Amino acid sequence: MLSVLVTGANGQLGKSIQELQGDYPEIEFHFKNSGELDISNENSIAEVFANNKFDYCINCAAYTNVEIAEREPQKAFLVNSQGTANIARECEANGTILIHISTDYVFDGAKGEPYTILDKTNPINVYGASKLEGEVKVRALMKRFFIVRTSWLYSEFGNNFYKTILAKAQKGEPLSITDAQTGCPTHADNLAKYILSLIILGSTDYGLKHFTDGVEHTWYSFAIDILKKNSLLEKTEVQKVKNYRTFARRPVYSVLESEH
Template identity: 40%
Template sequence: MKKILITGSNGQVGSELRVLASHYPAFDFVFVDRSDFSLENEVEITTFLNRTKADYIINCAAYTAVDKAETEIELADLINHKAVGIIAQWCFQNNCKLIHISTDYVFDGTSAVPLKENDSTNPQSQYGKTKLLGELACLKNNPNSIIIRTSWVYSEFGNNFVKTMLRLMKERDSINVVNDQIGSPTYAKDLAEAILKIITSEDWHEGIYNFSNEGKISWFEFALAIKEISKSNCEVKGIPSTEYPTPAKRPAYSLLDKTKIKEVYKIEISDYKHSLEKCLDNINKNNKF
């Protein structure tokens, strides 16, 4: 039985993979979070991987506190860059296939057309810089790796934009949401399903792939969709990013072109609103909010 190791198992994608695992009895899934498998100790990473002996690693673990990364640069680099390089090297030496999750933050946000995998990178935040360095280390140490860049991830698990909006819409009569950052959300369950489809296809094509749901929207429009589906009476107002300053700069445009993953792995990608409806339904059913 092939063994799949999932790091960052308590994160959004890791949590969705845990839910889906029961549908794949042919695989032995091993889920680890930071308490089981710390990415801050380089020696421990190799020791753990030698002990676990996985056939596949899905690296969902990351330092994702985008604003805190502006000051916790060393810690972000350790987790998002150096640890990824060590994992990739182990995979290369032990014939283990690696899928590593990356981000739209590797781009500078100045594009006006959907971003392709081979477009120039130019991260504008420390988080983005460490994630790009992680990509480069991954491909250098294991050219056979698959890297999936994604954006605006949300799910019924953990903290995310959707759950924050649901909370604020209950607490307030009106909220302000930036209307000049353009992209597309990613339902973590859809990404998890795509990852497992890649693994079960047994047709490995290394390289970088983009994945997000279909649609081109702003965070403001995303909030309006959440309001509509949840039937909230809260007023949602659009504001420019200049009125909501953050320590880390966000990409103004990070719409990802998904042509490659759709063609290579025949993955069908849902419209963002359809996936949002499914997520909100699960949140209600499972009392996740």
């Protein structure tokens, strides 16, 4: 049986993997939330690895608040860069294959067509910069790893755009949604299944991967899609806006060319 450590187990992806674990009897999962395993603390990681032998580690632990990262960059880099390096170092020392989750925000959005794994990165906000630095450290520290970039993650868990739009519409609130950004919304369940397929198939095609659900949307068109799927479009007032003020800069076009 394969032994798999999942960090950040209380996040969207971690919870999606937990929901799927019954479908993978060949895997023994070890789920650790941030209280049980703080990736920014080397001792916390060492303790977990000292008591277990893991074949894989799926690193879902991350600082993901794009807005607040601009105000507290040290915290973002502590988790997304240093924390990732801590996990990578421990995985390498213990022969554990790392599957690290990254983001479309490592790109600046200026290309205007889908980004491939060969494209030059150029983050324009703190969150993207901290995630890119984490990628760089994984590459420097490890031989066997997967870095899986994804985008616009949503699920029934946690806080995300899908749930926010649905909640507002169900309360009858009017919506003002920007169409100034384009990306690929990705359901965390699909990402989880892709990651678990890498493990089950024993893939040795290590390195950088892009995974999304493959359908381009603006935030506005995604909102319309959500309302349609939940039979709420005709009951909801929706206004398209060009610019929605945010503290952090965001890439205008961050579609990833998904290989699957």
